[in-house]
Amino acid sequence: MMKSSAPIKVALIEDHEDIRTGISFIINNHPDFECTAYSNAETALVSFKHKLPDVVLMDINLPGIDGIECTKQIRQHYPKVLIMMCTVYEDSNKIFSALKAGAHGYILKRTAGEILLESIKELMNGGSPMSSEIARKVVNSFNTELNGPLHDEAILTRRENEILDYLAKGFRNKEVADQLHVSLNTIRCHIYNIYEKLHVQSRIEALNKTGRRLF
Numbered sequence: 001m002m003k004s005s006a007p008i009k010v011a012l013i014e015d016h017e018d019i020r021t022g023i024s025f026i027i028n029n030h031p032d033f034e035c036t037a038y039s040n041a042e043t044a045l046v047s048f049k050h051k052l053p054d055v056v057l058m059d060i061n062l063p064g065i066d067g068i069e070c071t072k073q074i075r076q077h078y079p080k081v082l083i084m085m086c087t088v089y090e091d092s093n094k095i096f097s098a099l100k101a102g103a104h105g106y107i108l109k110r111t112a113g114e115i116l117l118e119s120i121k122e123l124m125n126g127g128s129p130m131s132s133e134i135a136r137k138v139v140n141s142f143n144t145e146l147n148g149p150l151h152d153e154a155i156l157t158r159r160e161n162e163i164l165d166y167l168a169k170g171f172r173n174k175e176v177a178d179q180l181h182v183s184l185n186t187i188r189c190h191i192y193n194i195y196e197k198l199h200v201q202s203r204i205e206a207l208n209k210t211g212r213r214l215f
Helices: 017-028 041-048 067-077 090-103 115-124 132-145 158-168 171-180 184-198 202-211
Strands: 009-011 032-037 055-058 082-087 104-109
Touching: 009 017, 009 041, 009 115, 017 115, 017 158, 032 041, 032 090, 055 067, 055 115, 055 184, 067 082, 067 090, 082 115, 090 104, 090 184, 104 115, 104 132, 104 184, 115 158, 158 171, 158 184, 158 202, 171 184, 184 202
Parallel strands: 009 032, 009 055, 055 082, 082 104
Antiparallel strands: none
16 A cells, blocks of 8 residues: 655744634645644744744744744754745835745735645745746846846746646646646636736747747
């Protein structure tokens, strides 16, 4: 009998009770994850001395130690723990402060539940998931610094590039969902993010802009 893999241990640090309860429910409702929630960074840091998570979902605006400082401390003491910011902040200062502190990903709280879970898995698989609005700001910043464009494909996540590969083969959205074992709504959300990041309005434009051809 094949041994089932252990669930991904997620620590959620979020001071708003309703949001904390909602995100915890989404994560714990899936068998691949188990979530422990904390209302502040101090409590989480004490807990981590005894039991480390695989992934931390980190709010920024926390009472006491804020999310960026907490990220620095976790990266300093527990470098193998992966950290993804989960916040409402979209301004460049917060984004780059978090990334400079050592965050591996940055998503917005309005992210759909299925995309949130996929982002955690992507993080565990070596990716750096970001909401489309965040990814665009990061790329625009590098474009300004380097004085030249980055390849459009580089701003897409591994899963988004995978979906584009299927679309290039002529797969319909439902067929892509079946291949990736996710819901049709999840594929639609990914395609929306692809369009937003690439500034396109159709799959043909998206394929052309990333150098793919429709077979």
